[in-house]
Amino acid sequence: MPELPEVETTLRGLAPHLVGQRVAGVVIRHPQLRWPVPKDLTRLLHGQAIRALRRRAKYLLVEFDHGTLILHLGMSGSLRILPVDNPPDKHDHFDLILDSGKLMRLRDPRRFGAVLWQGGDAAQHPLLAALGPEPLEKEFSAAYLYQATRGRSAAIKLVIMDSHVVVGVGNIYANEALFRAGIRPQLAASKLSRPRCTKLVKAIRQTLRDAIKAGGSTLRDFVNSSGEPGYFQQQYLVYGRAGEPCRQCGTAISLIRQGQRASYYCPRCQR
DNA sequence: CTTTTGACCTGACAGC
DNA sequence: TGCTGTCAGGTCAAAA
Numbered sequence: 001m002p003e004l005p006e007v008e009t010t011l012r013g014l015a016p017h018l019v020g021q022r023v024a025g026v027v028i029r030h031p032q033l034r035w036p037v038p039k040d041l042t043r044l045l046h047g048q049a050i051r052a053l054r055r056r057a058k059y060l061l062v063e064f065d066h067g068t069l070i071l072h073l074g075m076s077g078s079l080r081i082l083p084v085d086n087p088p089d090k091h092d093h094f095d096l097i098l099d100s101g102k103l104m105r106l107r108d109p110r111r112f113g114a115v116l117w118q119g120g121d122a123a124q125h126p127l128l129a130a131l132g133p134e135p136l137e138k139e140f141s142a143a144y145l146y147q148a149t150r151g152r153s154a155a156i157k158l159v160i161m162d163s164h165v166v167v168g169v170g171n172i173y174a175n176e177a178l179f180r181a182g183i184r185p186q187l188a189a190s191k192l193s194r195p196r197c198t199k200l201v202k203a204i205r206q207t208l209r210d211a212i213k214a215g216g217s218t219l220r221d222f223v224n225s226s227g228e229p230g231y232f233q234q235q236y237l238v239y240g241r242a243g244e245p246c247r248q249c250g251t252a253i254s255l256i257r258q259g260q261r262a263s264y265y266c267p268r269c270q271r
Numbered sequence: 272c273t274t275t276t277g278a279c280c281t282g283a284c285a286g287c
Numbered sequence: 288t289g290c291t292g293t294c295a296g297g298t299c300a301a302a303a
Binding site for chain 2: 032034074075076091108109110111112151152153154158259260
Binding site for chain 1: 294295296297298299
């Protein structure tokens, strides 16, 4: 589920409940996530104060004085704030219990998510060290994208989904951004002209910004002891709309498969 | 180096 | 009501 806007929304929902709190306990119910959850987290975190909550790519970083708890939601993960006495469900694998009498709970049915620890500087962690620029930061510029796509024969959609090129562009928003830029997903990355790089960078930024904004409006549902946190359903331009009319020209939206992922595009508006 | 493929898991849904 | 097959929003590691 979670792409960058969902992770960002999660961060904004969690931050007021976490920052400044001390850890009163850690519960690991199912340590087999994408990687094993470190067994000594309780010892590492007990009594420590949460200094800040940040995001890098789709990783949530819970910062302490001596290191960082690194969280990833994978395909099906969600985080919620609940009262400590809330009974866990089948897929509730990890709790961070806070001094406030609440806890942060990770639910992740598919267990593609992660709970990791990095002492010292989180950027040193092997998973974070090789990541490309953030799409909403100025380092992700048209000039940068032009450079990054030279000599790459792979399809542009696969390249913008490559976290070494730019982070946080998942399947949905890759499709949406390419539509906005008028670029076919299967176009060889090396064939992107400079002006089209400018267009694509703007489209990626705008697509993600709009989605974060849409997420903000559902933030209310985020802390909710009964239901799921409020992931938001947007009105997509092409994603999931195979055979339906293009919102711009009415042509039927095409569906192809690239790298085992679904790509949707308008054969008329995207060239 | 780049590109492609398989792997990790469970749940929802379509079709028989 | 099962069963089987397919698909799902992530992303790493190995193979080619």
